[in-house]
Amino acid sequence: MIRKEINRISEVGKALISVEGNPGVALNHVVELLNADNNQSLSFAKAINITEDSTRFQVFNGTQGLSTKTKIRMHEVPLTAGFSHNMLGRSFDGVGNVADGGPDVIMEKQVSTRLDTLNPTVRLVPKQPLWTGIPMIDVFNTLVKSQKIPIFAGPTEPYNRLLSQIAQGAQADVIIFAGIGLKFDEYQYFKEQLSQSGNIDKTIMFTHLAGDSQIKGLMLPDVALSVAREFGDEGKDVLVLLTDMTNWSNILRNVANYQDMIPSLQGYPGSLYSELAKRYEVAADIEGAGSITIIGATTLESLEDPVPDNTGYITEGQFFLDNGKLKLARSLSRLKQQVNDDTRDDHRPIMTAMASLLADAEKAYEAAEVGAANDPYSQKLLRYRTDFIENMEEPFGEPIELEAALDKCWDILRRHFEPTETGLSKKLIEQYWHKN
Amino acid sequence: MNNKKRRTGTLIAIQDSLVKARFYDDVIMGETAEISVDGKLLQAEVLQIEPDPKNADAGLVEMQVFEDLTGAQIGDEVVFKGTPLSVLLGPGLLTSIWDGLQNPLYKLGETDPYLQPGMTAPALDIEKLWDFTPTAKVGDVVSGGDTIGWVPEGRFEHKVLVPFDYGKCRVDSIIEKSSINITEVVAVVIDELEQRHELKMAFRQAVKSPIPFKERAIPSETISTGVRVIDLLAPVGYGGTVGNPGPFGAGKTVLQHALCKYAVADIIIMAACGERAGEAVEVFKDFAELDDPSTGESLMNRMCIFGNTSSMPVAAREASVFIALTVGEYYRYQGFNVVMLADSTSRWAQALRERSGRQGDIPGPEAFPMDIPDQIKGMYQRAGADAGTGGSLTFIGTVSPAGGNFQEPVTQATMDATGGFWGLSQDRADAKKYPAIDPLAYTSSVYDSFISWKDRQTMLQTLHEANGIDQTISTIGLKKVPVEKYILFQKGLTIDFCVLQQNAFHKVDACTRPDRLHVINEAVQKLIDGSIQFAHNGMEDEEVKEMIKSKFDELRQWWRDWNGVAQSEEEIAVLPGKIEQFILQEDSAL
Known part of the structure; x- marks a missing residue:
């Protein structure tokens, strides 16, 4: 031709x-x-x-x-993306060219990268938990298969370490790694982690390094997600790691600027929300097929920045990493209600009770800074806060099963409070307060 | 409208969802058009008409296209349709789930799991048979909005109306009682110019101009939403308007879902506008298995959903809200109480912003179009009660303010445009105090509702004072706060914890009806009025306060248990008595 x-x-x-x-x-x-x-x-x-x-x-x-x-x-x-099962274990650039120096991959077919919207009627209401062994996630913000959820973190936080830790434990058939604007050592870190955990053979890496062509970075999520979709349509449970979507949004901003588009907030185009949504909405549990779960990373200076702000409205919650801790206050899994009712009967109530006490404790902590939290109850709250941060907000410890994590919650409450101070029902107190 | 001549144009510019076309004939502002791209017909709407600088015989028309334009080329043909953006009204609207342009999603899903440009299907089922009963007779004079018959639609009597844009007509023929579908002619009418018109059970209605009221009225009756903080402190009447802003994660979605499930209304219309697809799916898949509180039927029987979710074409977002509003007005005209939930109006406003940016308009604040406040007002104004039909359309719009900042243009314009304001607070959400409506930051224009205006003021006053004492404690410490102030603080805390906070996922607590609300209000008023004498002989100030706190803790635990357990009339009735006993410090009571 x-x-x-x-x-x-x-x-x-x-x-x-x-x-x-x-x-x-x-x-x-x-x-x-x-x-x-x-x-x-x-x-x-x-x-x-x-x-x-x-x-x-x-x-x-x-x-x-x-x-x-x-x-x-x-x-x-x-633009189409090449698709082949032989892509597993290999690395590609933002438009799907082999990038690991290995031999070419013979593609089985070319798939559209337009990311057509999935008809909502073929979506299933997600109901399957994805356990991570991280108590702050499993107890307080349970992750659900097909969820789309980013880690919000300052640029110096160990968000890629957390992302990688979640990926190691996740029960996925295929892992699609989509890195945009990465530093080389971050890329290498992921590759090593995935190799060490034995997951590399079910992983396809699409990587755009900082300094690579911007347009390739811009296209990368579409190519990666189109390939992910193909596996999903085959019936596979796919986990997509998108890091870091702030880099991607910044490329979008640059390109909009080159096109002389009228900026809305902080120079980002007015379409930022729609553009982010188009990618994140690929996450789905599909009737008669597999599922796509997206865990992203969004680096930020402030939660009010347009990228995390728009992302928060699009994704099904967020994990908020601050000072290396996974913070309860700003973390949220919107889908947890779908799965945390079928676990142990104290799961939901203790989650609410501990969160409520922690909020009070934060108030006491602020008061203490001006020397106002001198009463015994405020002191209790302060001790509880320290305990909680150390034992519940630490994401990098040994994995803990849900039941053990819930028992640990009761231990913490018991260490600091009278039963009535917890706001928990009499029935639950009778059942669990004196357990062990 | 009667111009049957085929009018066409050709594309001369394409970017994102915006195109320009050259035309030689005539183009009507706001009319719809179809663009042929790769053999598919894409829907578009005329936004602007201007002269063609290259060709004095031609004009240029700017259009927004409701579907993805990949593959479009210069020279592609545009066919102008002569009619503005419209919605098909008729029996079968209820239980339907459409995209933003009224394409039925289940029908589209039969051919492809993905939504492709150019896909379309009839908005209403054209095969389904309806039992039509005529009410008009040959020779009757009817005009737009008049009833000529009715069909049962679920438990509703769905009136068959003369299209609203008709003038005076004479009924020339009308069919007998029969079982027919919406494509069949039910009557023939002759207008004053002796033109014959065939009427069917369904007709198209333009969406950007409202369906008129018969006799517009001020909302007077309060809706039982089942949500305590709303029904007690920020009630909304049938036909009212509410803006519901909140940062992400503050609980807008859970609140919307609660309203879908528990608000007492005939019909609920949901415009899922630019939000997560999963949330709309939860509504139409899970809610179908839940019961309507008033009828015991499936909740979906009273609902219809427009799902123009966030990854669907942006241009159709604006359309979806207007289409949903028009369906709401149609059912109001039929005499029903309709509640419309638009989630989120900010996405609608953002769609306008994206478009005006692409058109190169000079931007207003935060790059929104300059006239966004007027557009928002115009939209909310379409809600209202109709004394002439007995129906109402209540409009509850969520707002997603950028950065959670209520000073941004859409939130501000919404506050200005609506009668009620349910502001969700980040602090309350962080503390998992749900629903996170800030009790000290809302307004509501309904006066006496389920509880008297006076009782509501008393409750708010107590919450205000308790909040003030809380701030004092945080800044100067508990020691400096007098015991009686501390008791007031604990009372406020109790009202907040046991009444305003509500577990939307608990089978008993999730919904509170007016009878139970009266009992709760009685208890709250007793608690506020009661002067509690705690025995504290010779105790240190610190010990007294600790003792008071633990007594209130016990009360709160008891009350929270009651929230989740009490269901029978007797169980419910015990609450005020318990409060009296608490005030008298009869310990055995607890």
Whole structure:
């Protein structure tokens, strides 16, 4: 098949190029850029803005080195991702090229990267817990298969360590790692962790390192999620790790800026919410097929930043990491109600009681800073707070089973309070207070 | 509208969901159009018409497209439809689940698990037979909104109406009582220009202009929502409007679900606008197995859902809210009490922001369109009670303020536009005090409701004072607070803990009806009024307070147990007595 070619680029900017006139390219279709002298392939690009006077493309490999003579060859299809079971255990870049130096992967098929919305009627209401062995998650914010949930953390927090720890224990058939704007050591860390835990053979890594072409980073989640979907449609339970979506959002912001789009908050395009939602909504438990769970990482300076703020409205909760601890106060699993009623009868009540006491304790802690928490009850609360942080908010200890973690909760309450101070029902107190 | 000539245009610019087309004929502002892309027809709406700088004989039209435009090319054909964005109204609306453009999702799901551009299916079941009973006779003079017959729709009597845009007509023929589907003609009417019109049980109605009221009235009767903090302190009347802002994680969704389940209303319409798909799924899959509190039937029998969830095309978000509102107005016109939940109006506003940004409009605050407050007001104004039909449309809109900041434009405009304000507090949510509606930060324009205005004020006053004492304790310590103030603080704490907080997932506690609410109010008023004398002979101040706290702790534990257990009339009735005994410190009582 002879493909149409365009022989002149009229405009080359950061990550974007334009050609004059209307060469007949369709929206979101892919073109290939070739060196005019030797027809060597330089990059692929995607048509994003078409008028009868000009056509604009996003260039996957960046625009450095492109000239006005660079040749454009039209492929007349939207961007697809290669899919093959042989991808397992391998590493790819943001558009699906082999990136581990190994042999090429023969793809079984090409899949669309458009991320069409799943019809809500084929979604199942998620009801299967994913146990992590981390009490702050299992007891207080139970993770559920098909959930979409990010870790919110400052840039220096060990969020990738936590992500990796959750991934090790997760009962998934396939792990899709999608790293955007990673530092090399982070990439290497994940690779080693996944190898050590024996999970590497069921993992596909899509990696975009900081400094790589921005457009490749921008496309990466779509490629990774399209591949994840294919496994999901096959009936597999897939876990997708997206780190870090703040990097991704920043690329989105840069590219919107190159396109002269009117910014909304802090320079991000008005579509930030929709763009994030389109990716996170791929998480689903699908009737008659498998499931896709997405655990992301969102780095932040402040919870009010547009990226964590929009993410919070999209995802089904968040795990909030602060000072290396998984904090109860701002963490939330929206799906926990679907699964924590069928565990032990004290699970829900003790979760609520401890959270409520912790909130009081935080108030006492603030009061103590101005020397006001001198009464015995405030002192109790302060001791409880320290105990709770040490024993419940630590995510990196030995894995603990749910029942043991619940017993540990009772131990903590017993250490500090009278039964009536807990707000727990008489029935539960009778059943559990004097246990052990 | 009668212009049957085919009017077309061709695409000259495409970006995201916005296109421009050149046309040579005529284009109507706001009309819909279909664009052929790769053999699929994509729905679009005209936003702006302007001159063509390159061609004096032509014009340019800017349109938003409700579906993904991948594959669209310059020169693709546009066909203008002549009609504005509309919704199909008729029997079968209830129990339906649509996307934002009224495509039935179950029907679409039969062909493909994914929603593809250009997919479409009839909004209402065209095969289902309905038992039509005529009420109009040949020779009757009818006009838009008049009833010509009815069909049973579940437990409702669904009136068959003359479309609202009809003027005076004479009934020329009408069918006998019969079992028919919505595509069949039920009557023929002749208008004043002697034009014949065939009427069917379903008709299309434009969504951006409201269906009129017969006789608009101020909301007077309070809705029992089952949520104590709302029904006691921030009640909403049938036909009222409420803005429900809250940062993420503050419990908007759980509250919306509680309202779906427990609000006493004939019909609940849910516009899941730009929010998580999973939440809408939970409603139509799990709620179908729950019982309607008033009828015992499946909850879905009183519901319809528009699910334009967050990953669906942005342009259809705006449409979904207007379509849902119009369905609500239609049932109000039929005389039903309708509650519409829009989750979230912020996503709707953001869709407008995305669009105006792409159109290159000069942005207002936070890049929202300058006229966003007026658009929000206009939307809420479509709610209301209709004394003429006896129906009402209550509009409860959630707001998702960026950064949880209530000063942002959409929250501010919503506060201005609505009669009630349920502000969810991050602090209360962090402390897992649900529902996290801040009792000290809401307004409600309903006066006497299930409890008197005076009782409500007394309760709020106590909460305010208790909050003040709490702040004092936090800043200067418990020691400096006099014992009687400490008791007041404990009373406030008790009202908050045992009355305002409610477990939405507990089978008994989740819903409180007015009879139980009266008993609770009686107990609360007794607790507030009661002067409690704790025996504290010779105790240190610190010990006294500890003793008081532990007595209140016991009361609270008892009351919380009561919340979860008491179900029979006798069990419920004991509460005020217990409070009296507590005030008298008859220890045995507890």
